[in-house]
Amino acid sequence: MSTKNTVMVFIQQDDGIVADVSLELVCKAKELAGELGAKVSAILAGDKLDAEAKRVISYGVDELFLVEDKRLAHYTPVPYTKVVRDIIVAQQPQIVLYGATTTGRDLGPRIASNLKVGLTADCTDLQIGDHKIKEQLYKNILYQIRPAFGGNIIATIVSPEKLPQMATVREGVMKIVEPDASYKGKITKVDPKLEDGDFLTEIIKRVREEKRVNLKGAQIIVSGGIGVETRANFKLIEELAHVLGGEIGASRAAVDAGLVSQPHQVGQTGTTVRPRLYIACGISGSIQHRAGMAESSKIIAINSDPDAPIFQIAHYGIVGDLKEIIPQFIKAYKAKA
């Protein structure tokens, strides 16, 4: 298969709105394409998506393949597999990226299975480098980097022998850059080759609550762990977040203990965040928690145990009882600001 020099992104849309993770991936694809001297392409399927297609291009897409069909309005596996597969076969990109969302992780494996190519799940980083298999040197291939084994190891996976190299990528880990409305990319409309027999899934009902918790967009996050102990004490976390204008985060242990609801969970199985300031209160700093917050610009750790691992990644450490420290923090802030 002769390969065109493109990095392709599958653009996910939900109810006609492009998913944030897809825009993050376009930005990452742009960066990888820069290193490879390649172009960025994208696939967007659904119904009535002209405006969203233009918006996607403004993040740096050179060619967007737009597949419009009423029956593709909502994602279902078999028709989307056909549509995306056909475009990949026709375009022969060297890399294809999907968001590691329910949709991306439903679709990506089917494409990989169909094309008999590799797919690495839930990557947290992508890099370009060389790799040798026996005597054969593969130059400028995709390093697909992901946590494995419950977050205890970080594995670098490669799949250079068969193209495209494919990965699903975690939401929130790639930086989004400012869009440029004047970016010159073209929209290529593609007619899907679909039969009625491909539409095997009937969606009876779809319920999506808009996430009221906006951890990903928050510049300041105040998180509580099991060290907060009670719901009453958790009010302290809420109050500090409120006065600083931040969002409330939590460790899984705090969520499991019912101190706060799951959408607040930060970490490997929660949300990945990179705020300007992350304040960890009564959180030990397990590998899985750090996986979701270690990239924060500044980290303050408040913990009664001076040996808690969280201190090893913190910029400011306060050893003591959070029940005493947080009220002082609030008081000090109110006095200064």
Place this chain on the structure above:
Amino acid sequence: MGLNLVVLVKQVPDTQNITGDAMKEDGTVNRQALPAIFNPEDLYALEAALTVKDLYPGTRVNVLTMGPPPAVQVLKESLYRGADFVALISDRRFAAADTLATSYALKCAIEKIGNYDMVFCGRQAIDGDTAQVGPQTAEKLGINQITCVSEINNIDTDKKSVEATRSIEGGFEIVKSGFPVLLTFTDEGYVPRPPSAIRMLSYKNASTEVSTEAFDESYMDGEMSGSAGNNLQLWDIEAINADVEGCGLSGSPTKVKKIMSVVLTSGDIKMVDNDMGGIAEMVHELIADHTIG
């Protein structure tokens, strides 16, 4: 009317109890170093199948696993819980299979069972967390899939269709599909039943004949030898009619390049006095560098 169900299960190392020498130098897992358990979400898939069997008498629950001989343990546990037939897909030539090669072998084994209505599996295994094998197997079988199912709501045996609730970000979907279809299950909607004591007694000595050409001795396990049991079988590459090239390392496009243990990066931390003076000074610095406003 009974249904014919296939459940895919996996024996996994318990990743919550990781020890230092869990990884071998070539990047593969040293399973011996970790306790082996029934992959948690696969237990929910099995429970879903057994629930269907309770509702539709005559349903046959076939459980398949691919793995080395000790993986027979998860098959026995499946029998104890109520499975009708189990098979261990095991062959040295499956070694180092990635998700693609695994799904190919599973597809061959499912086709050997044949005439199935639904295939159930856990959403993902805790050793890899990839969630890929289910969809990859469905694609190879050329059938539809419903992933992340929390619960089956309804089965229509006349129309041969299933309605299920699946979890999506921030909500759920209720979807319907005709047979054959593959479902992957999360750990939300069922309570896996414990093994039945009576079934444990009747299957305690269940074992299967091992064709010794398929394994070298070091790969053998005491439990695998003995007389053949009809509802516990061992299938090698030939038994499932798989093409050797598609299995194991040669059928695996992904390679592990590097493995790193997660280490703490110790930054330059500033310890703050836990009194009003220390905290006020920190707040002052954070305001000065515009971290907080």
